[in-house]
Amino acid sequence: MKFFIASHNREYARLLKLQLERLGHECTARWITSDDKFGSSEYTDDERRRLALMDEEDVRRGTDGLILLAEMPGHLVPGGKHVESGMALTLGYRVYVVGRRENVFHWHPQVSVFENIETLVAHLNEDSMNATPRLAAKL
Secondary structure, rough: EEEEEOOHHHHHHHHHHHHHHOOOOOOOOOHHOOOOOOOOOOOOHHHHHHHHHHHHHHHHHHHOOOOOOOOOOOOOOOHHHHHHHHHHHHOOOEEEOOOOOOOOOOOOOOOEEOHHHHHHHHHHHHHHHHHHHHHHHHO
């Protein structure tokens, strides 16, 4: 399965990416490994445009859904991950929130909320195991 990870915490996203890849899933979010200035404000306008287009492409490639890593209560961050989850919803992709709901769209029918990464990963593994018979039945 192919997922985009949206987060303001690069290290948390990197750990989830590694865990998903060990289980045979693909993470399409290149920002996790290729954005050398992540967390700083030192981007040029051209770099920001390039990152925006890269993220849009990566969200589109995550055809099995977007995983949003929520912030701790009371911790507010810029809204990039919410734009990315909005893109995913518009494309008809599932959105998986790990942690708390952060905005009204986290009550959307295409959104599932999980308490932690472990419950998310268990759900994704169950989904991928259940998907195999359906794919075989179509052939």
